[in-house]
Amino acid sequence: MQLITRRESTSFYESFSDLIFCTLVLFIILVMILSLSVNEQVESYAKEQQAITEKLEAQKAELALLERQASEERQRLSSMLGGTRFISHFGETYLYIVCDTISNPPRYWPVPSTYFNDIGINFINESNEDKQKRLSKIRENILKLTQNNRSYRAEELGLIARSFSFYETGELSRHKGLGVELIQTNAGLKVGRVFPSSPGEDAGLKQDDLITHIVGTPLNQNGLKILRSKTRNIESNETITLRVESQNQLPRNVILKPNFYRNAGRVNEIANSSFNSLASGIIDVDGKMKESLDLIKTFQSKRPDLILNQNEKELSEVIESVIHSLEIYFEVVERVDASEFRPFHIGSLPELNIYVSKEDESGLIAGMRLTADEILQLVRAIGGRGAVLNWIVKDNAPIPEWVKQKVLEPSGFRDKAPLN
Numbered sequence: 001m002q003l004i005t006r007r008e009s010t011s012f013y014e015s016f017s018d019l020i021f022c023t024l025v026l027f028i029i030l031v032m033i034l035s036l037s038v039n040e041q042v043e044s045y046a047k048e049q050q051a052i053t054e055k056l057e058a059q060k061a062e063l064a065l066l067e068r069q070a071s072e073e074r075q076r077l078s079s080m081l082g083g084t085r086f087i088s089h090f091g092e093t094y095l096y097i098v099c100d101t102i103s104n105p106p107r108y109w110p111v112p113s114t115y116f117n118d119i120g121i122n123f124i125n126e127s128n129e130d131k132q133k134r135l136s137k138i139r140e141n142i143l144k145l146t147q148n149n150r151s152y153r154a155e156e157l158g159l160i161a162r163s164f165s166f167y168e169t170g171e172l173s174r175h176k177g178l179g180v181e182l183i184q185t186n187a188g189l190k191v192g193r194v195f196p197s198s199p200g201e202d203a204g205l206k207q208d209d210l211i212t213h214i215v216g217t218p219l220n221q222n223g224l225k226i227l228r229s230k231t232r233n234i235e236s237n238e239t240i241t242l243r244v245e246s247q248n249q250l251p252r253n254v255i256l257k258p259n260f261y262r263n264a265g266r267v268n269e270i271a272n273s274s275f276n277s278l279a280s281g282i283i284d285v286d287g288k289m290k291e292s293l294d295l296i297k298t299f300q301s302k303r304p305d306l307i308l309n310q311n312e313k314e315l316s317e318v319i320e321s322v323i324h325s326l327e328i329y330f331e332v333v334e335r336v337d338a339s340e341f342r343p344f345h346i347g348s349l350p351e352l353n354i355y356v357s358k359e360d361e362s363g364l365i366a367g368m369r370l371t372a373d374e375i376l377q378l379v380r381a382i383g384g385r386g387a388v389l390n391w392i393v394k395d396n397a398p399i400p401e402w403v404k405q406k407v408l409e410p411s412g413f414r415d416k417a418p419l420n
Contacts, residue, residue, distance in 0.1 A: 094382070094383045113384075136287070142275055142279065159341070182223070183335065212244070277323070
């Protein structure tokens with residue numbers, strides 16, 4: 001058999017042709033390898049891009065969740081604090097309360113300021129049905145509050161409200177006055193404090209002086225109303241004469257000129273008549289008044305001594321007293337003297353001293369012992385301009401953790417007022 005073999009001697013052209021052929025084959029192989037490598041890199045890059053995209057989407061979702069949670073937290077804190085707390089150096093501070101004057105004695109509760117803020121708000125795109133549901137929820141919360149929380153007598157809650165220090169409002173008084181704190185007593189008006197650069201200070205009035213008469217009119221009954229009516233719109237060149245009694249001195253006449261003075265405000269109690277009607281049992285959580293027979297049953301359950309029949313006039317008189325329940329409150333509170341509990345310093349915000357117990361979770365306010373939850377309810381009821389809480393611990397010991405955990409943080413006061 002004869003085999004075909006390459007000749008031992010080849011020409012230059014044949015060798016060159018073989019070289020080109022081999023080079024071309026190698027080039028094709030290299031291109032294929034490179035192509036496979038590029039494809040693998042492209043696929044890897046695509047996977048990396050997809051992973052990055054998925055991670056970004058996850059981060060966006062997480063950020064959206066955090067923003068939503070932060071928004072809900074802001075709303076929750078705003079709900080507890082009210083809109084202007086710790087922001088404005090002008091305006092007034094309020095203690096929001098709800099009254100049940102049907103009960104004997106009348107009962108009072110501090111109420112979160114947010115309930116008063118939200119009751120008058122109209123949200124954008126909120127239907128009437130949604131609004132009624134929201135208001136019903138607020139009334140339901142208030143009803144639970146009156147059933148579960150500690151209630152106070154008028155003099156107790158008034159004592160707490162008047163244990164806040166006076167504060168500079170940054171404004172001049174709107175009406176001419178004496179510039180002194182006055183407390184109604186059976187003998188007249190007792191001077192609790194004389195404010196700096198006021199007509200009272202210029203006339204020489206001192207703390208604990210007793211004003212028995214104004215221009216010959218006795219002040220032993222409704223003294224504050226009488227004094228306000230005589231000084232509110234007095235002409236600039238007019239003076240008034242006060243009959244004043246001081247310790248270890250004979251009664252004397254003091255002549256002064258009422259004038260505008262730098263307003264030193266105090267914490268004012270605010271109530272809502274519909275909330276009072278709810279607490280007193282006149283309306284339901286839907287805001288509708290109960291039927292006459294149900295009203296009589298409600299009143300008699302609170303006041304067994306109250307004898308009523310289905311007489312519309314009798315019912316209307318009882319309901320009218322509820323509507324004016326804050327006036328009933330102030331008739332009692334005008335006689336309250338909280339000067340021994342009140343911080344003397346007059347700053348830009350009212351201050352309240354709270355004496356913290358180291359033995360248990362309680363504190364003394366105006367001489368009354370309140371639990372942590374009762375202090376929390378009181379703090380949440382502060383609205384408007386805001387307040388400073390002075391936490392006082394015996395021997396200057398650190399503030400117990402329960403104060404921060406059970407009062408300051410839930411109420412939003414943490415880091416917004418001095419802790420010591």
